[in-house]
Amino acid sequence: MKGIVEERAVELGEYILETRTTVRGAAKKFGISKSTVHKDVSERLKRVNPGLYREVKDILEINKAQRHIRGGLATRMKYKRQAEMAAKLSTAVKK
Secondary structure, eight states, X not given: OHHHHHHHHHHHHHHHHHHOOOHHXXXXXXXXXXXXXXXXXXIIHHHHOHHHHHHHHHHHHHHHHHHHHHHXXXXXXXXXXXXXXXXXXXXXXXX
16 A cells, blocks of 8 residues: 555656646546645655655645635636626526
């Protein structure tokens, strides 16, 4: 079991490095929780492959710095979709 966890940590690190994805994106891709991804790349990867860990850490810090922007954009898109749906319903009711 130990070896499998370390292999997964390396796979996750390589995936994050190649795609520059977020912890959430990696979790979705691998079908595991965000907590597991975070633990794998922040603790296990550090022991198994320190060089890869440093590279992945840089990407995750960039993602962390940008998360408030992505969150704001997601909220903006949510309300924009809601407004569009309300406009469509209002047009449909008038006809």
